[in-house]
Amino acid sequence: MIETRALSVHLTGKPVLHDVSLSLPRGKLTALVGPNGAGKSTLLTALGRLIAPASGEILLDCVPLNTIPAPELALRLSILRQEGAVGPRLTVRDLVSFGRYPHSHGRLGVTDRAEVERAIDRLDLAAFSDRYLDTLSGGQKQRAQIAMVLAQQTDVILLDEPLNNLDLAHARRVMRIARQEAEAGRTVVVVLHDLTVAAAYADHLVALKAGRVAASGRPDQVVTEPVLSDLFDTEVTVAEVGGRRVVLTL
């Protein structure tokens, strides 16, 4: 479980998050939603300890995040960032294997190899696991990055827009994996743009607007016309299709 208390985060001197107090429960899939620039990615980055808060604190299982040694944190928390810059020329399997680094420190054992293969299979990467990343499409690269995060096998999984570049079949596959991970008792936090996807898969939604929590709760509490119209400052229609909430913006 992750908690934030009165969390404020600045980026290049400018405040991006103000006074965010949240509880992200274990065993649940939490979706972070909100307009562009609301601070969703910044919040995720702070939860992953990649930026230090300006004030307030973050607790991981009741322990302040900044007191956990880096090698231990890498065993407990993993994060998918929005596409990083160009890295070394690696094969898909090499990249996923580096997800095991916190466990193996470079010497892959039997368990490590099994986890790598499992992550490759779960993301449907087996057909090109020996290809170099720079020969893959954007969606294939994205899946390889997600597989790397999964291979890390941590209690907390933070995913920043994992559905970027994914076709509809693979988007569904990734959301199902996120659910399975949550049901296995992990804390899964996902930044999502598609509110229909968020409503369908998340247990818990946190809506951010201009760096503050605008709403939070179960999908049926947050995915409603008044809340969303207010959140995005535009008319939003919520329809029910086959028992699911579908968000229409046109």
Next chain:
Amino acid sequence: MSPSRLAAPAALVLLVGISAVTGVASLSGGEWWILGVSRLPRTAAALLAGAGLAVAGVIMQMLARNRFVEPSTTGTAQAAGLGLVAVTLVAPGAALWLKMAVATAAALIGTAGFLALVRRLPSRDPLLVPLTGLVYGGILGAAATFLAYERDLIQYVDVWMNGELSGVMLGRYEFLWAAGALAIAAYVFADRFTIAGMGEDTSRSLGLDYPRVVALGLVIVAGIAAVTVVTVGMIPFVGLVVPNMVARFAGENLRRTLPLVAMSGAGLVLACDILGRLIRFPYEIPVGTILGVLGALVFLWMLNARR
């Protein structure tokens, strides 16, 4: 994979054999001492400098997260030269190991300065990084030249900046084994450097102490460059061309590719040295000049092939 794994060592052995019998003095008159005093030390110097510089190049590329940098285009070699000029001015009679230490320290500071500089550049245009490095190295080199010119040390600067192996003899190249040792140290930490190449955030997500990995890489790069500058002079392009060629065929997972990088660097410098001994026989062309021409051509081809 497996034929190419054998090809590199086999080619190296062949080159060593050719190097041993190539030169003005003939071995046929029973002059075997030449082998031990001159030919083999020269061969070893070429191999060590080549392997070291290629490894230094690939590590520099991981730390700068840019394919187009190497110790001679990031101010590393020029800073080492500047340090050498400074220590020669202050303490002309200093022991060689002391000069080496000052050169390494200067190279370390110079390279750290380069990394601090390129961190501020927009990551959109990868060619800005080597361009900045060339200008930065040019300024450091100019400072060294100016200091040396004022005190009549200019010929030393020439010797340090232009790699040349004809002066290598038993007892005058042994510091280069330190470059070999540093290359082996790089192999021990190979995974960390590959991860560093994925950037600071990924490194930290995987539990690495990123500043420490950078510091470690800087020590290895600066050490190799300084030792090379002091003993045989800077040999350009090895650290650029070799890692890029290896990346094309074998990727950049350093745990796997570093031995190939080291062997290819060793082979390239030795082959160019042999070429330098043969082109104008019985005269010699410095290995740095040969690599300057060859390396520039390969570099241009690489830039073109990028598209």
